[in-house]
Amino acid sequence: MKISLNWLRDYVALDASVDEISRAVTFLGFEVEGVVTTGAPKLEHVVVGEILTRGKHPNADKLSVCTVDIGPAGGVKTIVCGAANCDAGHRVPVALPGAVLPGNFQIKQSKIRGQLSDGMMCAPDEIGLGSDHAGLLILEGKPALGTPINDVLPPGDTVFDIEITPNRPDCQCHLGIARELAAWFKLPLVYPQEQFRGEVGGPARADLLAGVEVHAPEDCPLYTAHVITGIKIGPSPAWLQERLKAVGLRPINNVVDVGNYVMLETGQPLHAFDAKKLGGNRIVVRRAAADEKIVTLDGKERALTPDMLVIADAAKPVVVAGIMGGENSGVSADTTDLVLECAIFKKQSIRATARKLALSSDSSYRYERGVDPHGALEAAYRAVDLILATAGGQVVGPAYRVGGDVPWQREIVVTEAFINEKLGFAIPAAQMRAAFESLELNVTREEPTEQPARGLAWTVSVPSWRDDLDRPIDLVEEVLRLYGTEKIPAAVVQSPGLLTDDDPIVLFNRRATDYLVGHDFHECVNYTLRPAKEVAAWTTAAATAELGLANPFVEEQSHLRPTLVGGLLASLQLNQSRGVAVSRLAETGRIFLERNGQTVECAAVAFLLAEAVDERSWLKREGADFYAAKHHLAAIAAAAGVDFARQPLTPLAGVPGWQEGQSAGAGDIAHGWQARFGLVNLALVKSLGIKGKVYAGLFAILPEKLSADAARRRFADFSLLPAALRDVALVVDAATTSAEVQKALLKSARAAAGNTFAVEKVAVFDVYTGPGLPEGKKSLAFNLVFRSAERTLTDEEVNAVFQKVQDDVVQTTGWQIRK
Amino acid sequence: MQEQLSALLAKAAAELPAVKTRPEFEAAKARYVGPHGELTALMKQMGGLPKEQKPVVGKLINEAKTGLQTHLDAALARIADAELAAQLGPAVDATLPAPDFGPGTHHxxxxxxxxxxxxxxxxxxxxxxxxxxxxxxxxxxxxxxxxxxxxxxxxxxxxxxxxxxxxxxxxxxxxxxxxxxxxxxxxxxxxxxxxxxxxxxxxxxxxxxxxxxxxxxxxxxxxxxxxxxxxxxxxxxxxxxxxxxxxxxxxxxxxxxxxxxxxxxxxxxxxxxxxxxxxxxxxxxxxxxxxxxxxxxxxxxxxxxxxxxxxxxxxxxxxxxxxxxxxxxxxxxxxxxxxxxxxxxxx
Incomplete structure (x- = not known):
């Protein structure tokens, strides 16, 4: 809100500098968003002078030598001047030796090109009036010679743009800010004194207003109306126009301007009707009827609903209550009789209506935040005074007051010790009490507490405009504000130990990210909200629908992400499109998966391995493949406490986003975690404009399945004796998996070795298809490692077991040994 | 005997530095100190010498044996060095950039x-x-x-x-x-x-x-x-x-x-x-x-x-x-x- 310094000075004699006032406002708890100063600053030794003569400077073409009369006290001075308009007869500002002009420009008697000059005649910018430097400031109206220049120039003003926090509606006006500054600077606050105090002079004019009815008292606890007749609409006086213009309001006419002025002074909105336009001479405060409409002052037709409060005449709504008047009843140039409304509306009602109509005004802004329930009458009186003063007329009876005085009494008891305990440092009791009283939080009782160590106890009476103060802790803030938050003393951080660790999700993310970064991945951060099209590429249509927001802001951020890979592909595409070679990207974050018909929020880690298509290198490395993705995924699973090697893997067939035959999955989010990895669907990658193949991996886990404490590993003893190695190759169907064969071999080997010695390892080391094998077959070669903990194995016993293994596998599976 | 031993040492000194490979070396070693080697043959003659000459000749033979071993060791070390050197390519240009992506980065x-x-x-x-x-x-x-x-x-x-x-x-x-x-x-x-x-x-x-x-x-x-x-x-x-x-x-x-x-x-x-x-x-x-x-x-x-x-x-x-x-x-x-x-x- 814009606050004028001149205006503030009506209520408090501020003589602090603008910087000091800004600082005070800031530390009182209101952000100063801007300060604009208009008019000339205070200038010493700058007076009105008249140019008597103008002569050419003997040594400079562009300079003149003038004689200037600065009045009886100063006499006539000789001044060298460079301005084109320094003609005889002009009265101008003259800065004499000793003057200090804006920019710390010190005026001295000096020689200019050999010619003595006793001062300087000034252009507007030189005395701080804007930026005009075209010529000397010509003072119109023959001001007396020698007058200090500030007495001649229009007074300047400083306007602060202040952000008022929502808890302080009482500061949405000049009196509110003045009250705060008076408290800060320890100055008295002077309230405007109204002449009118509610006594009605003229006769009752039932022909103008015969009655006021409030049908919705819960939304309008107080409605007052005064009738003023015989007014003359016209422009406001200059002082009033200046005030409004200073704070950014356009003067309209005397009546409207007074309404605005009083609102900006007291925070209480007012409304004036043309009395002749009130149908049936009545005012009815009621809810709108269904299908009722009103054309508001901004020229728009508004459809009203029955929850909205309106001010109506006998027939029709004339104001959307507290928000905006209608075109049908406003004050116009020929208005002579008016009804002045000053009312209290319930803030929730105004807020709901303003929001529903998407209509707000200075009035609704204040009502929504709450106005002083006891300030309405004072504001009405103040407005009557000003209307009578600026538009003439007289108040005629009766004065209407519907609704009672909203009851207000609030007292808070607070002790000195309580305040000091909350602050953690001591403020003298006298200073606390002074802080309360300076804010008109009157102390109605002061007494020692029952426990002497707790100091004094105060009963503080809270004024009606401070609805934000309700509890002792609220008063702690008031004391601290006036004491000054800058004076909070330094201290050492108190840090007794706590027996907790970081959340398991945090530990998991940290481990996974460190692994990936350690493996040359660049960690990315993408938006959680994705376009529907991207989401649909990674999940079913039904699941996509479940992930949609009710109120997306933009189309490309409408759905929760079901994968991190979509975002990583977007990052890959962006880099490729910018010609930045990129290969490894990774991200950790939340994704949203379908589980038993519900959506679940999962912790997830994803990476992608892209062909660095744009990179040219003197030495070519092998590209990524499916097994690289598998390798990294296993490491991420391990970071979540999942032993990936023990998990059955399923080929992904028809899973959105993944290339069938080139990708696999493990786990199921229904059981707590899920992994997907392999080649990203080629068509999808192509449709995104990405060049080259992309392998990726995604691991997702329910946060509640992550555990901080991994089971501690136990040491397993191992044999120091030599191993016996044997190799065997089996010819199997092309579709048979390595894991299947490995499992069969291991089973046979264990059976053959029995308890004699251990089968340490059965591991595939070669996969072959081609010449020498029948069509549709492949050969898988395995390495078998046998070892005993007690002795070195003999060839004979190992050979015997190895033979049994081969016989057994062939017999149980039908696979052939490849010789 | 002394002349024969000297001649044998001189021959080894001339011949062993030219040996290039491990098989050649093994053959040469056999020719000198193997069961049928020349030094072995000379040592066998010791048995026929008069008793009083034996300590003198024994000392000479021991000296020759040590000398021969030094030549053999030198040859073997040279071959081992050559084998390692053969595993190396030309010297690297340390200023060429590493072709790998990375390092990874935290956001x-x-x-x-x-x-x-x-x-x-x-x-x-x-x-x-x-x-x-x-x-x-x-x-x-x-x-x-x-x-x-x-x-x-x-x-x-x-x-x-x-x-x-x-x-x-x-x-x-x-x-x-x-x-x-x-x-x-x-x-x-x-x-x-x-x-x-x-x-x-x-x-x-x-x-x-x-x-x-x-x-x-x-x-x-x-x-x-x-x-x-x-x-x-x-x-x-x-x-x-x-x-x-x-x-x-x-x-x-x-x-x-x-x-x-x-x-x-x-x-x-x-x-x-x-x-x-x-x-x-x-x-x-x-x-x-x-x-x-x-x-x-x-x-x-x-x-x-x-x-x-x-x-x-x-x-x-x-x-x-x-x-x-x-x-x-x-x-x-x-x-x-x-x-x-x-x-x-x-x-």
Missing amino acids: PLTLVREEMCRILRKVGFTVADGPEVETEYYCFDALNTPADHPARDEKDTFYFPAASRFGNVSKKSPEEKYLLRTHTSSVQIRTMLKGEPPIRIVSPGRVYRRDTTDATHSANFHQLECLYVDKNVTVRDLKALLDYIFASLLGKDTKTRFRPHYFGYTEPSFEVDLTASHLPKVKKPWIEIGGCGMVDPTVFEAVGYDPEVWSGYAFGMGLERLAMLLYGIDDIRYFYQNDLRFLKQFA
């Missing part, structure tokens, strides 16, 4: 978050986490936000359709709507409901506002909040924490100041400004960095803590804003584009 938001968490861990804060999809209770009600507060408006907060069901985000009451959390303060509520005081947590995380994306606004961004609950916690303690955090982060000359402000969930509330030297692209003496305050008694009541017994403070700030300040980044959108030229600059 600047991760770097700043982890640095803040480390600083806070030193004074006993542990990292807490909570869901990003929240309910009205945890995001607003429990934090003393009035039912008609503008922050709840559909203009400012993302909501999910009434039919949405989130299996692992608990609701306080069935009629609550799901939303995307607008601040990480919901983690404070969940942490307080789950455990008992004292509490000291830092909750970094992603938050959402229904806002136009521009250089300083983003539809999702990250916050970091601290919550401290204990007995006798004071405003001065809060100030001490902020002083500590920013002096640790930006150097000992860093100062913070509190400006009174308003937040529904703290009382009193403050905005925090800091001033520090050497911050890139900063022109103002004081920079607003976050908000804080003493936990409002209403919040304690909402989670079942007795406000007469427990007191506490909370502090929150934007991580993007902090990262922008620390690194001199002037557009928030860079954090979400993941241009490698950006990502590689920070770690």
